[in-house]
Amino acid sequence: MSVTTILFVASCIRLAPGDDRRDGGSVDATQQVPDTGVADSGAGCPAERPEERIAAATTISSDTTWDCAHDWILDGDVLVTGGTLTVEPGTRVRAADGAMLLVAKGARLVAEGTRAAPIVFGPSTEPAAPGQWRGIVLLGAAPTGLNSTTSRVPDTLDAGDARGAFGGNVADHDCGSLRYVRVEFAGDSDAAGNVVDQPAAGLTLAGCGTRTRVDHVQVHRSSDGLGLVGGRFAASHLVITAPRFDGIEWGAGYTGFIQFAIVQTFPDATAALKGSRREGQPVPPAGEPEANPTLYNVTLVGARGTGPDGGANGTEVGVALQYGSLGSVHTSLVQGFEGYWANVLDAETAARVPMFGIRDSVFVDAPASTTRGQFPGADEDGDEGMDESAYFRMATAGNRFPGAALMRNAYALPGTEPDFTAGLAVIADEPFDDGPSEWASDYVEADYRGAIPPVGETPGARDALDWTLGWTRYPAD
Template sequence: MSAEPAALEPCARADKPVVELSGEIEHSARLTCDKVYRLRFVTFVRPGATLTIDPGTTIVGDRDTRGTLVVQPGAKLVAEGTRERPIVFTSEARPGARRAGDWGGLIILGKAPTNLRDAEGRPMIGRVEGIADGGEYGGDDPEDSSGALRFVRVEYSGTELGPNNEINGVTFAGVGRGTQVDHVQVRHTADDCFEFFGGTVDARHLICQDPGDDGFDWDLGYTGRLQFLLLRDGAEALDTTAGLEGDNDPGGSGNTPRSAPTIFNATLCGRGHGAEHEHYGMLLRRGTAATIGNAVVVGFEAPLDLRDRGTAVDLSGGLWLARNFAAPLAHAEVAGGELALADDDFGLDEAALLTRAGARVEDPDLPGCADPAGLNRYKPRAPLAAGAAAPPADGFFAAEARFAGAFRDESDDWDAGWAVWADAPEDV
């Protein structure tokens, strides 16, 4: 007699038991895919503990208590899914009723350096807004490990903690480069998809869909490396937003380490139409530095805006810009101008900067940037190789990715099997 299918595949059952996940995880624990876990209140993984999540496991965020998972410095989250069985953090609401902001999000805290300083200029510990006790982060170990995130989706997160204070889809605060981050998608979040507060963590293969604010945001001395980023921004926002947004720190100080990420192979798709608030492909401010190469920027108000004294960017080639409706390269800023037209960078000419870097105002033919019908529509028919730069051969970057954008061509399948673009037409 053959066994029942449910006995053979407990992780595929539709009637999995629901287990509450809340409070403090003080000893190592494992979440398995034969159960659904309801994340309630702010749940902490305490120092010394490792929370392991098996492939195919689903964690649903509780709406009423703003369920949020916080991994403290000295703790680890090992969430390693597979292409066939990704790990999914999502809303507890049924498909069709899920909304951005249904639950909190994923907050990972580490012991890597930030540029936070006290009044005497001494390094100080950071604190995540909205977490009254237990949100401290930062230290002096750039190699610190907070675990691993692989083949993970985070959906409908970003609950509001207070006015202008929402949790991001995934927050990395003081996270070190010993942490492994690869193949992570954030969908429908009320704030940024990915935020980096200081730290040195590297990441590859990140997808951001419909953030309430920015796609990829850094601050407080972030110096990590990012490669293969995809953003589709279709959500309206309440303030200035950007595909990439970076600051050295909120005060624009010269504190070190200076924010200076290195980013290669990004496809940034904006909303494609005007809005009340400014919308940039790349917005660099408050003294940050950055190295950016092989980027495709489509459908924003303008591709690039630099602000404030000391802000600098190394544009390393492979820049394709198209259908940026207010300015094909950048706004022509003038002294005494208003908003986007004001000279807020002490005479820097972003358009000239892009021209010197060989930026091409040429349509890369990515229909998904205008109509998000599926991931394959974000892949060019042939590699966008003209003018592309070779990423650094430093052991992290895929140095052979000498093409613009997150995907080489239609055969590039790093998104296959684990990433999704729509689960129910009513979900927003």
């Protein structure tokens, strides 16, 4: 393909609504990023800001605003039980070790930054590590697969505390809006890297309904990245980088929609995408939702031998489904996993074929060092003989296996900025489906696979097309 052709194709690719790469500016893809991700200044925010400390066990019960004139320090758990907590563009919120920001189902969190002035939630102590603070938990009253209005995210509030409950019958429940937000070094894990409390995710949404908005959100170096517990809402432009365990995990009846998401796994992580119920949890009662999200234009990046021991024969998986969880992944790009590209982990899930699937996606770059292969065969793992390799390679699935790596620098470890863009090639090959009809108002037509439009080799194309630039950061600690 000539340079002229590449330039034409790149210039015609549609930018997703809400993407402000049109407003100029550029980022050097090779630059070293700051050691911390809380140094942004924008929207008229001062570079030096006095600290405003929020005492442990503070309850916010009416409309409250945190502005960028201060650094907001959470000395312990902060609960929002009523009204709306508004966090303005460029604001930095820093939490003490183990602290949590929990927004109950009678309240909302509105944190809407901009590309030039993202909102950053991170730890107040350095150096930082995954699980340094508990993260953000949003609770809603939308239906879940738990058939309860009093379900709770474990180990958030005591069982008798009604403020910790989620679930209900309000399908359009509004947990708030997150836009151009970064959550860093959150979740919960001990020094050995084992999850000791839930939520393990840096950002957890439980029982949030269709009016909830999540757009341009990065969760970096957390125990798990994004936890979706029941509810139903659309999310887009997600960047989950270097999680200790799972990237995006869903369960308990989450039936939402995700488009344009990137998950870059940490060496020896568990899975980039994981559908799960708690082991032994029953299938939801008749009429109650079960976990079955729809995902389009996802880029999943394995660690590909970047661990201290080279990562050979590692365990990270691109897509993992277990305990009967469902989910469908379309027009996506899966590259460089030391374990499997995709794996069905048990007989309960295997029995539900063909209720889940990966369709019209590209799988590349399974390392030659691995002894596991690209998909497990019929004689591997505990799924009662399901042959994932045959299933995901069926001609009707429309998946492609070009062999060579497509992304430029997707494996960069924390401390340097990765480049998740790719050339045209198979990513832009026809045909494409028409998208999910039930999410027609949220689905954005995209004539490419993966989360970012292909940029080819055209100078400057990345600046115009890569929606991750300008607001994400990748600190090591």
